[in-house]
Amino acid sequence: MNRLTRFSILFGVLAGLGACSYKGGDIGDPIHRKFHWSSFVSGEDMAAICAAETPDRVRLVYNAVWGEQVRIYEWDSVRRVLRIRVIGSGDLRGMSLGDPLGNWRAVEQSVSLDPSAYDELMAALGESGGFGPPAVGLELVSRSYYWAAATCRQGSFTFTGWKYPSPEFESARFAAKLFALDPDRADIRPPAPIPFDVMYEYNRNQAKVMEFTFKVGPAGLGK
Known part of the structure; x- marks a missing residue:
């Protein structure tokens, strides 16, 4: 089997999203992401261990059109380090046959949070409804802009989201605070x-593009 054939097979594996339960591992790896993305976004791994004695933890996903840019922001009350992972477009230009999926791997950076920055992020997220009742029924479409949030705070797990355009999306103060901390803020795609x-519509009609919709449920995606 030559390298081009191997790439074709690997690319085909990425043509859909699996629903396997995420229990850890590198979500920046495209193969791992393919099988665990919905579970990761829903925070199933966080919900499974969220209890009164566990640290507060936040996972925010900014979907700026799936296949173009997705940004993942995570932090917790112990390390107080903002972990940022960016999933790009997977542009085939510059693709290496030595690592055919290299352009689909996430780029990661970390930013230390001082007590003030940590408290401001948590306050802004709380004011935006991040720890309150979930927006049950809200649909988060892959070919759109939205935020999804999985949080464990004071032993209580919450999953919710904000979609663009909406008053809730516009008033979500945490977004500006996160973007200000992002070292690559200049590359962030605004909604x-x-x-x-x-061409996209033609390819969609030919089933050559991937589209999917997440729905916020009482305790996760559609739950």
């Missing part, structure tokens, strides 16, 4: 209406 794309 905007999705323009009509003739």
Whole structure:
């Protein structure tokens, strides 16, 4: 089997999202992500261990059109380090046959949070509804802009989201605070209406693009 054939097989593996339960591991790896993305976004691993004695923990996902840019922000009350992972477009230009999935791997950075920055992030997230009742029924469409949040705070697990455009999305103060801390803030895709794309619509009709919708449930995605 030559390298190009191997790449074709690997690329085919990425054509859909699996629903295997995420229990840890490198979500930045495209193969791992393929099988565990929905569980990771839903925070199933966090919910399984969230209890009164566990540290507070936050996982936020900013979907700036799936396949173009996705940013993951995580932090907890123990290390107080903001972990940032960026999933890019997987542009085939510059692809290496030595690592055919290299352009789909997440780029990671970390930023230390001083007590003030940590407290401000938690306060902004709380004011935006991040720890309150989930937005049950809210649909988060892959070809759109949205935030998804999985949190464990004071022993209580919550999953919720904010979609663009909406008043809730616009008033979510945590977004600006996170972006200000992001070393690559200049590359962040701001939310905007999705323009009509003739080629995309053609490929979608031919089942050549992947689209999916997450729905917020009482305790996770559609739960």
